Amino acid sequence: MGFALAGLLHGLRSERSVRFEAVVFILLIVALAVFRPGPIWWAAAALASAAVFAAELLNTAIEALADHLSPELDPQIRVVKDCAAAAVFVSMVGALVVGAALAVHLLRRY
Numbered sequence: 517m518g519f520a521l522a523g524l525l526h527g528l529r530s531e532r533s534v535r536f537e538a539v540v541f542i543l544l545i546v547a548l549a550v551f552r553p554g555p556i557w558w559a560a561a562a563l564a565s566a567a568v569f570a571a572e573l574l575n576t577a578i579e580a581l582a583d584h585l586s587p588e589l590d591p592q593i594r595v596v597k598d599c600a601a602a603a604v605f606v607s608m609v610g611a612l613v614v615g616a617a618l619a620v621h622l623l624r625r626y
Contacts, residue, residue: 523573523577524573526576527572527576530576531572531576533572533604534569534572534573534576537565537568537569537572541565541569548561551622553618553621553622553625557618557621560614560617561614561615561618564607564610564614564615565611567607567610567611568604568607568608568611570607571603571604571606571607571608572604572607574600574603575600575601575603575604578596578597578600579597579600
């Protein structure tokens with residue numbers, strides 16, 4: 517648990533995107549508390565947020581390792597970094613779809 521928290525803190529300290537995602541997550545929790553959708557929406561939002569955080573932290577780890585192993589520009593390392601960044605992008609698209617579905621659900625409710 518200590519190593520995991522250290523990794524999370526490193527991500528929060530060193531990566532602007534991780535900090536941005538943390539702020540969005542806090543705003544999401546506030547919105548869920550205010551609008552009080554059903555438990556399935558809380559679960560969907562939590563899973564989508566966790567996927568984005570996990571992908572971003574894995575991207576950070578992969579980039580750090582790649583930079584350490586190959587500080588010079590290398591086309592194969594570029595592919596590794598691009599694929600890791602794409603994983604973050606895909607998880608964000610999924611989270612945005614969940615957010616849009618939640619917004620539609622809430623708008624129909626009110």
